[in-house]
Amino acid sequence: MAPFIPEPSLSEAKPVHEEAEAIKLCSKWVENGLTSNKAVQFLIQHLVDLGCTPPDRFIQCLQCDKPGAGFFGMVQTEDDETGRKCNPDLQKLIGTSPKILPEIYICQQYMENELMTHKTMVHELIHAIDQCRTKMDPLNNCIHIACTEIRAENLSGECSFFKELPRMTKFAGHGKECVKRRAILSVRGNPNCAARAEEYVDAAMFRCFQDVYPFERHPNQK
Secondary structure, X not given: OOOOOOOHHHXXXXXXXXXXXXXXXXXXXXXXXXXXXXXXXXXXXXHHHOOOOOOOOOEEEEOOOOOOOEEEEEEEEOOOOOXXXXXXXXXXXXXXXXXXXXXXXXXXXXXXXHHHHHHHHHHHHHHHHHHHHXXXXXXXXXXXXXXXXXXXXXHHOOOOHHHHHHHOXXXXXXXXXXXXXXXXXXXXXXXXXXXXXXXXXXXXXXHHHHOOOOOOOOOOOO
């Protein structure tokens, strides 16, 4: 299983909970997201509709080694369908016939509250949908990485008005600037893309910022 880059804004974060409390709270918040968060439920159903039905307990809380909010990888089913195995190289899965299924991990000790947990779940589910619907190479193709990070930042609510208010120097266009800033940080986390991260995000920004799939409109637009 190959993870995406952890949430960039937490690169210098400190744990907010001790391990025992963190797993209890995170597990509760994830379960609430699965049972009551409409965006989470919609995205999971869309994975099912795309033929990427998630395995049981595919969103799990984890004590992460490095600061981050979460990450996701893909698993490939065994040939006999009796179990699943992790594949160390996502690129080997591109364009092949075995079923590819998502796994998402939430960094439990960095989850400040339930809202943050749910936004992290949505962020990682957008990555999972992008991997399922396209022949995306999230390890080596820097434009692919930039595009899925732009979409995840934009559609997850992580650049919401109230969250970004302390950073704002202007109101108009700040959401797009937030998406770009955070996407660049994520792309820089990949050694293959770090040197030209801003260039890759700029190249993908126009198309991928407008791409709200699988939503009909941006989730903030009621």
